[in-house]
Amino acid sequence: MSEELGKVYNPKEVESKLYKTWEEKGLFKAEVNKNKKPFTIVMPPPNITGKLHMGHALDNTMQDIIIRYKRMQGYSALWVPGTDHAAIATEAKITEKMREEGVSKEKIGREEFLKRAWAWKEEYGGNIVKQLRKLGSSCDWSRERFTMDEGCSKAVREFFVKLYNEGLIYRGEKIINWCPKCKTSISDSEVDFAEMDGHFWHIKYKLADSDESIIVATTRPETMFGDVAVAVNPDDDRYKHLIGKRVIVPVVNREVPVIADSYVDIELGTGALKITPAHDPNDFEVGLRHGLSIINVMDESGVMNEKADFCSGLDRYEARKLLVKILEEENKLHKAEEIKHSVGKCYRCSTVVEPRISTQWFVKMNKLAGPAIECVKSGETKFIPDRFSKIYYHWMENIKDWCISRQLWWGHRIPVWYCRDCGEMTVSKDTNVTECLHCSSKNIYQDEDTLDTWFSSGLWPFSVLGWPEKTPELEYFYPTNVLVTGYDIIFFWVAKMIFSSLKMTSKKPFENILIHGLVRDSKGRKMSKSLGNGVDPLEIIEKYGADALRFSLMLGNSPGNDMRYFDEKVEASRNFANKIWNAARFIHMNIDGKNIKSEIPKDLDMIDKWIISRFNFTAKEVISNLDKYELGIAAQKLYDFIWDEFCDWYIEFSKILGKKEVLLWVMTNLLKLLHPFMPFVTEEIWLSFPHEKESIMISDFPKFDDSLVFEEDENNTKILMSIIKSVRNIRREMNVPHGKKTMIFIETDSENLGIILKRYESIICKLAYGKEIKVNKSLPESKFVAAVNEYVKINIPVDELVDSEAELKRLKKELEVSKKQLEQTENRLKNPNFVSKAPKEVINGAKDMAEKLKNKIAGIESAILNLK
RNA sequence: GGGAGCAUAGCUCAGUUGGUUAGAGCACUUGCCUUACAAGCAAGGGGUCAUAGGUUCGAGUCCUAUUGUUCCCACCA
Numbered sequence: 001m002s003e004e005l006g007k008v009y010n011p012k013e014v015e016s017k018l019y020k021t022w023e024e025k026g027l028f029k030a031e032v033n034k035n036k037k038p039f040t041i042v043m044p045p046p047n048i049t050g051k052l053h054m055g056h057a058l059d060n061t062m063q064d065i066i067i068r069y070k071r072m073q074g075y076s077a078l079w080v081p082g083t084d085h086a087a088i089a090t091e092a093k094i095t096e097k098m099r100e101e102g103v104s105k106e107k108i109g110r111e112e113f114l115k116r117a118w119a120w121k122e123e124y125g126g127n128i129v130k131q132l133r134k135l136g137s138s139c140d141w142s143r144e145r146f147t148m149d150e151g152c153s154k155a156v157r158e159f160f161v162k163l164y165n166e167g168l169i170y171r172g173e174k175i176i177n178w179c180p181k182c183k184t185s186i187s188d189s190e191v192d193f194a195e196m197d198g199h200f201w202h203i204k205y206k207l208a209d210s211d212e213s214i215i216v217a218t219t220r221p222e223t224m225f226g227d228v229a230v231a232v233n234p235d236d237d238r239y240k241h242l243i244g245k246r247v248i249v250p251v252v253n254r255e256v257p258v259i260a261d262s263y264v265d266i267e268l269g270t271g272a273l274k275i276t277p278a279h280d281p282n283d284f285e286v287g288l289r290h291g292l293s294i295i296n297v298m299d300e301s302g303v304m305n306e307k308a309d310f311c312s313g314l315d316r317y318e319a320r321k322l323l324v325k326i327l328e329e330e331n332k333l334h335k336a337e338e339i340k341h342s343v344g345k346c347y348r349c350s351t352v353v354e355p356r357i358s359t360q361w362f363v364k365m366n367k368l369a370g371p372a373i374e375c376v377k378s379g380e381t382k383f384i385p386d387r388f389s390k391i392y393y394h395w396m397e398n399i400k401d402w403c404i405s406r407q408l409w410w411g412h413r414i415p416v417w418y419c420r421d422c423g424e425m426t427v428s429k430d431t432n433v434t435e436c437l438h439c440s441s442k443n444i445y446q447d448e449d450t451l452d453t454w455f456s457s458g459l460w461p462f463s464v465l466g467w468p469e470k471t472p473e474l475e476y477f478y479p480t481n482v483l484v485t486g487y488d489i490i491f492f493w494v495a496k497m498i499f500s501s502l503k504m505t506s507k508k509p510f511e512n513i514l515i516h517g518l519v520r521d522s523k524g525r526k527m528s529k530s531l532g533n534g535v536d537p538l539e540i541i542e543k544y545g546a547d548a549l550r551f552s553l554m555l556g557n558s559p560g561n562d563m564r565y566f567d568e569k570v571e572a573s574r575n576f577a578n579k580i581w582n583a584a585r586f587i588h589m590n591i592d593g594k595n596i597k598s599e600i601p602k603d604l605d606m607i608d609k610w611i612i613s614r615f616n617f618t619a620k621e622v623i624s625n626l627d628k629y630e631l632g633i634a635a636q637k638l639y640d641f642i643w644d645e646f647c648d649w650y651i652e653f654s655k656i657l658g659k660k661e662v663l664l665w666v667m668t669n670l671l672k673l674l675h676p677f678m679p680f681v682t683e684e685i686w687l688s689f690p691h692e693k694e695s696i697m698i699s700d701f702p703k704f705d706d707s708l709v710f711e712e713d714e715n716n717t718k719i720l721m722s723i724i725k726s727v728r729n730i731r732r733e734m735n736v737p738h739g740k741k742t743m744i745f746i747e748t749d750s751e752n753l754g755i756i757l758k759r760y761e762s763i764i765c766k767l768a769y770g771k772e773i774k775v776n777k778s779l780p781e782s783k784f785v786a787a788v789n790e791y792v793k794i795n796i797p798v799d800e801l802v803d804s805e806a807e808l809k810r811l812k813k814e815l816e817v818s819k820k821q822l823e824q825t826e827n828r829l830k831n832p833n834f835v836s837k838a839p840k841e842v843i844n845g846a847k848d849m850a851e852k853l854k855n856k857i858a859g860i861e862s863a864i865l866n867l868k
Numbered sequence: 869g870g871g872a873g874c875a876u877a878g879c880u881c882a883g884u885u886g887g888u889u890a891g892a893g894c895a896c897u898u899g900c901c902u903u904a905c906a907a908g909c910a911a912g913g914g915g916u917c918a919u920a921g922g923u924u925c926g927a928g929u930c931c932u933a934u935u936g937u938u939c940c941c942a943c944c945a
Contacts, residue, residue, distance in 0.1 A: 008907075193942090200945085217945065231945095265944080273945055282943045341944075355943095387872065394871070394941070487940090522880085524938085556881045556892075561873080562938090564880065568894050575907040586904035630884060636892070651904075725911090732911040738900070766902095821889065828888085833925035842887050842926085849888055 005588060005688065009581035011545025014684045019133055027697050028138045030071075030078035032476040039075035040480040041067055042461045042510075043139060044493070045147060047086035048121050049093050052131035054519035054527060054565060055486060057537040058557075061550045062516060062631060063484045064137050068676035069626050070481075071138070072701035078477050079138065080464045082145035083125055087411035087453040088182055088190075088348050094120055094410070110409050117410045121146075131538060136546045136679045138697070145464045147456045148412065155463035156412045156456045157429045159504060164427045168364045169404075171416075171425075175277075175284040176403050178356035179346035180302030180316075184407040185360050187452060188400060189491045191344040191353050198343070202270060202335035203327060205230055208246040208255050214239065215334050217269035219341060220279070221327065222319040225252055225297040225308040229275040231286055234260035236271050249274075250332040251323060252309070261286050278357045294357060300407075302354055316354070361405035361414060361449070369396045372499035381498065381508045384629050385560045388487060388515050395491055404452045411450030419444050458496035461509040468504075482629070483510040486518060487560060514629050517562035519553070524564055535565050547678035548574035554635040554677060576639060577681045580674070583647050584685040587667055590660050598664040598690060600708075606756070607763075608662040609710035610717035611650045614641065615666050620704035622673055638674050646670065649721060656763050664689065669702045716756055719791045720764070723757070726787035726794055727768035733810065734785050734798060741771040745779055745795040747859070753791065779866075786811065786863030790852035793859035795866075808867055815860045822853040 022028060030038075041063050046056055063079060071077035094117055095105060105113055129144070145152060163169040176185045201221050204213040216230055227249045232239035243260045256275075263286055264273050277287030278296040287294060297308045304311040304319045311319040327333040344353040373396045375381050376389050383389045405414060417426040419436035426437040426444065435442050459467070461483070465474040479501075485494065494513060501509035521527055527534040540549045551573035557563050600612065618641045625634035646666060654663050668689055675682040675696050686696040693699050727744060736742065744764065748754055754775040757764065761773040782797040785807055825846055828834050835843060 005904095007905075009905095219945070263943095269945060280943080280945075282945075285943085342942095391872070391940070398942085491941095524880095558882070561881095566880065566894080569880080571907075572893050575905090578907050579905065582905035582908085584904080589904070625884075628884070632882070633884065636882065640892080647904085648909080652909095655904095729911060732899070735899085738902075738910095817889090825888075828925080831925055835925080837925050838887075845888055 005581065005585045005685075007582075007585070009545075009578045009681060011547060011577070011680060012542070015134075015136070015541075015546055015680045018680055018683050019136065022138065022695065022697060023133075023141065025694065027695055028079075028140050029142055030076050030140050030477075032472045033076045036074060036076040038477050039067070039070040039077045040477040041079045041482055041484065042464055042480050043079060043081045044483075044485050044489075045082045045084040045145075045457065045460060046128045046132075047089055048083045048125035048128070048146075049086055049090050050128050052128055052135070052537050054535055054537055054553075056128075056132070057135060057549060058516055058519050058553045058563075059484055059486065060132055060135055060137050061553050062514065064135070064139075064550075064679070065554070065631055065676040066482060066484070066626070066629070068138055068679060068697065069701065071697065072672065072675070072699060074700070076476075078140055078143075080143050080145065081129065081132065081137070081139035081141060082147070082460070082464060083128065084453065084457055085121070085146065085148040085411065087406060087408050087450060088184065088186070090117065090120070091408045091410040092182060092348060105409070113409050134538060134541055134546060136550065138679070143464070147453070147460065151466065152456055152459070152463045153412055154429075155459045155467055156451065157415045157431075158468045159455075159459055159500065160415055160451070161427055161429050162504065163363060168367060169361060170364060171359060171361050173357060173359045174362070174403075175281045175355050175357050176360055177344065177353045178300070178358070179349065179351055180300065180354055181349045181351040182346060182408075183300050185356075185358065185403055185405060186346060186353070187403045187454075190347045192347045192350075193342040193344050195340050196343045198339055198341050199324075200269070200337040200339045200341075201324060201327070201333060202337065203250060203274075204332045204334050205247040205249060205272075205274070207242070208248055212242075214242060214247060214258070214272050215270045216272045216274045217337075218274055219339075220320065221323045222304065222308075222311070222316050223276045223279040223297065224249055224274065224323065225304070225311065226276040226278045226295040227252065227254070227256055227274045228277060228287065228292045228295060229256045229259045229290065231259050231261045231264050231273045231275050232271060233264040233266045234262060236264070236266050239272060250330065251326050259286075259290050259292075261289065279355055281355050284355075284357070296357055298354065298356070300356075360403050361416075361451075363402040363404055365399045365401050368499040368503060369399050371502045372396055372495065375498055375502060375508050381510060382512050384512055384514045388490060388513070388560065391487075392490060392495060396495060402452075404455050405447075405449040406452055407448075408450050411453065412456055414447040414449050414451060416447045417444045418447070454492055454496050457493055458500040459504070461497055462501060462505050478505070479507045480510045482512040482514055484514045484516070487515050488518065490515070512629065515560045516557070517560055520562055520564050522564055522566050524562075527565075540567075540570055544570045544574040545577060545680070547577050547681050550679075551576060551635060551639075551677055554631050555639065556636070557632040559629065576643065577678060579643060579647060580671075580678075580681060580685065583642075583651060583667065584688065586651060587660070587663055588688065590654075591664060596660050596664060596690075598668045599661055600665055601659070601661050604662070604710075605657060605659065606713045607650070607653050607657060607717055607720075607760075608659060609713035611646065611653075611666055612662065612708050613710040613714050614645055615669060615702075616705055616708040619669070619673055619702040623701075623704065626676075635677055638670075638677065642670060642674070652767060653763060656766055671696060672699055672702055675699075716753070719753065720756070720760055722789050723792060723794060724764055724768045726789050727764075727770065727796065730785050730787040730794070730796060731769060734807070736769075736798060738769055741765070741769055742796050742798060743772055743774065744768065744770040745774045745777060745784075745797075747776055747793040747795070748791065749855075750791075757792075784863075784866060786859070786866065788814070788856050788859035788863060790856050793863065795863070804867055808864065811860055811864050811867070815857065815864070818853055818857050818860065822850060822857060825850045825853065 067077050067079040177191050179186055198219050200217050200219055202215050202217045205216050206213045230247050242258045245258050246255045247258055248255055275283045275286050277284045277292055277294045295307055297304055299305045302316045304314045306312050346353055373393055415428055417433045419441050420443040421441035422439040424438035426433055436444050461480050462478055465478050467474055497509045521533040525533060548570050552570040621637050622634045671682040671686045683696045746757055757773055757775055764770055764773055779795060784795045784797050787794040829846055
């Protein structure tokens with residue numbers, strides 16, 4: 001196949017083929033193996049309704065890089081994939097589809113609905129998993145899980161019952177966030193607040209026994225039907241005399257008391273507040289303190305109910321309009337102020353959330369939060385970057401009880417049965433409870449509600465490893481090593497996993513939490529369906545290849561920060577893949593038919609030592625960056641090394657040197673370093689070269705090797721390179737055409753360098769368009785241009801071509817710059833504080849620099865003299 | 869109201885524990901189809917690292933304040 005490598009790398013041809021082979025050979029599988037150290041990542045499960053988006057692509061690329069790296073390092077590296085049932089999102093989609101068919105949930109009933117839901121899951125749940133494969137994700141598909149599979153469901157029941165038995169789960173009537181469209185409760189973190197235009201209506205409430213009025217401000221007049229009091233601050237002098245009196249709720253014409261409660265802010269609004277316990281969480285609290293009754297005036301769809309009198313049957317917003325109109329007509333509306341205020345919306349459907357009194361299940365958070373905070377504070381679990389710890393603490397420290405029951409059908413049903421006879425609850429891990437635990441009555445029924453999606457995903461890291469069973473996998477792979485996820489779900493998910501795991505397994509769920517940002521569009525906007533600015537990763541893969549997409553998502557990306565998506569960036573990465581491809585083609589041309597091993601020969605040339613040493617150093621850096629999860633920096637270093645040093649310099653050198661073993665050795669090892677980032681192109685090339693293992697995936701990741709550090713050769717090669725660059729520079733500036741080869745006169749004080757330069761004469765001449773190198777030889781009668789750098793002075797005779805004026809100007813400018821640099825360096829060295837306090841390397845570096853600059857200046861000065 | 873991030877080349881962004889002359893991609897200028905690659909090669913232009921102080925021998929990097937900007941949290945009726 002080696003001769004078959006085309007001129008341009010074609011990802012489409014190789015990607016699906018390679019992925020299939022990897023999967024068939026079982027290379028993604030990780031087993032419990034006592035001879036290896038485990039390394040575990042559990043994939044944040046994408047929703048079954050989902051389609052792969054750029055966020056997934058970023059998230060999974062990062063995970064894949066880490067897991068491939070660890071696998072090559074010899075760990076038993078397990079990456080567990082799976083999907084989430086996404087209760088509310090999925091149910092919404094199914095309901096929507098049913099509506100199109102003219103069917104309703106209520107009409108077909110629970111059982112039939114669930115049948116449809118599972119069918120939906122079967123049909124669409126596999127899509128995203130297929131898409132993850134396109135990206136190259138090397139997860140262990142044999143362990144794929146689903147949040148509603150049997151094991152996860154068992155884990156959910158185990159968790160619920162344990163918390164219930166410890167009194168950490170309770171049922172109660174509270175005011176919760178209600179989505180009138182999804183017709184379910186949602187938790188605090190599922191509410192998005194948005195600034196919206198609205199009105200602040202100042203309404204006159206007349207006293208029952210006098211003509212005096214008290215003005216109350218509200219944004220939601222429709223809730224007046226549920227008013228049970230007007231509250232003022234006890235210290236508010238304006239209203240003190242009214243406390244205990246009764247006022248009449250306008251329009252509704254109900255008498256309610258004026259009460260005093262310190263919750264009321266004197267400064268805010270009018271300082272008087274209408275109290276509607278059924279429709280506002282604060283009012284609810286006030287109501288509790290004062291023993292007020294609760295009047296619920298809306299139904300589950302946000303439609304006014306019979307308590308709303310003539311508004312009954314009206315939507316909440318229509319009722320609001322009508323009330324405002326009537327208040328105006330009755331001259332009860334003192335003022336209508338236009339304001340911007342934040343309004344809570346359902347995070348799934350964006351419907352304005354309605355606070356609603358209802359009976360729900362809650363997790364008591366105070367006892368669970370403490371250990372979860374401690375787990376991060378102690379450093380057991382670390383956020384990367386660390387600043388997210390603060391956000392986490394703040395949230396955890398102010399956490400309120402978690403509403404976990406949902407009025408949905410798609411999800412884990414609450415494992416509680418109520419007895420119609422004795423009224424007691426039976427809470428059980430069993431799925432088919434038939435009699436009351438308390439009175440043995442068979443007249444029982446199960447709670448209709450299901451659990452919050454995040455209740456099951458909170459158990460994900462350990463439930464996928466078999467918990468609550470004591471499996472070998474759980475023993476071996478848990479706790480996991482790193483969780484990779486976006487900052488947007490720290491509250492939803494990360495926090496829940498931490499306290500759930502601590503509670504149920506007594507272990508942290510993961511060591512590190514690697515947080516990434518959002519992938520935004522090229523203008524910095526969030527990619528969203530409504531804006532239509534989303535970029536489909538699959539289309540990008542189709543066009544540029546998975547490697548290119550992956551690499552572009554890594555380049556210039558740093559933990560926790562958002563990034564913008566640009567086609568140009570993917571193009572650059574695609575070009576990079578192509579660059580490597582062509583480097584491979586070049587190597588093939590040279591080793592073809594020859595029995596060359598990828599090894600380091602004994603008699604190494606200076607330039608070989610340079611590239612080996614540089615490779616060795618790059619490997620060290622990349623390993624260090626990967627260990628610190630600095631994937632973007634590692635990618636950048638690989639890019640730079642491969643493109644600049646390996647391709648642009650070493651391959652050019654090797655064309656003249658003619659030694660191919662080192663070329664092959666560096667290449668194969670580079671492929672390994674790069675493999676986690678660009679799995680496909682590296683594998684395809686690696687397989688085309690002599691190789692021992694069946695896949696680069698399971699080859700050994702390069703290690704830093706002390707015996708491969710060649711400092712002197714590195715330096716001398718760098719001087720060689722700087723000379724070539726200088727000559728090229730001068731020729732370019734003097735407009736010397738490539739065809740015109742010139743003599744190169746080099747002056748140096750170093751005998752050793754002189755020998756080296758002569759030895760590499762052919763290389764210098766080839767790469768710098770020279771005819772011959774003369775070291776420290778007297779110059780013939782001719783015109784010269786000079787290139788002076790820190791090491792040598794180079795003279796190039798160019799006779800008729802020299803524009804003396806321009807050359808003089810150029811040299812003078814360079815002289816000036818060098819003198820300035822020397823001055824700065826010398827000033828530093830003169831500073832006694834610098835000499836006494838700076839580390840030796842820095843001082844020596846400065847001294848060295850000063851020497852070099854002096855040489856350079858002397859060289860330039862003599863060149864100027866020469867010109868004259 | 870509280871908290872956090874960001875501000876570096878025309879654009880998008882890196883810059884790891886402070887250490888010589890601040891980098892990349894794209895864009896720009898010039899010259900090259902040099903038999904791996906024009907998705908390429910070579911040479912080059914372009915930055916007072918938001919502003920003002922401070923710590924330090926030394927600050928893009930640490931501290932304080934200011935400005936601009938983005939985001940998160942919170943029960944502003």
